[in-house]
Amino acid sequence: MFDGSFDIWHWLIVLVIVIAIFGTKKLAGAGSDLGAAIRNFKKAVKEGKREAEEMKADVEAAAPGAPSQPASLDAPVAAKAKTAAEDAAAPGAAAATHGQTH
Numbered sequence: 001m002f003d004g005s006f007d008i009w010h011w012l013i014v015l016v017i018v019i020a021i022f023g024t025k026k027l028a029g030a031g032s033d034l035g036a037a038i039r040n041f042k043k044a045v046k047e048g049k050r051e052a053e054e055m056k057a058d059v060e061a062a063a064p065g066a067p068s069q070p071a072s073l074d075a076p077v078a079a080k081a082k083t084a085a086e087d088a089a090a091p092g093a094a095a096a097t098h099g100q101t102h
Contacts, residue, residue, distance in 0.1 A: 019027065 022030075
């Protein structure tokens with residue numbers, strides 16, 4: 001059904017018709033707009049890759065034993081864990097202190 005539909009002569013005829021309808025100025029403008037869009041896309045992709053590499057380097061540069069949160073956020077968690085461990089170790093003492101009012 002489509003034998004020869006991708007022959008070079010068919011595409012040349014289509015090109016001549018498109019040029020006749022739109023004119024060379026409009027096609028040149030569309031081509032330059034398309035080229036600018038492709039350049040901007042490539043530039044954005046390169047910047048995104050560069051930012052991702054910088055973020056990866058920052059993460060890798062962090063000390064291996066460094067906390068993932070600031071110390072001020074770790075302190076309440078550690079205090080709560082310590083009191084929970086103390087409560088589990090001495091159930092009678094923990095019950096006596098919870099009943100007191102300050």
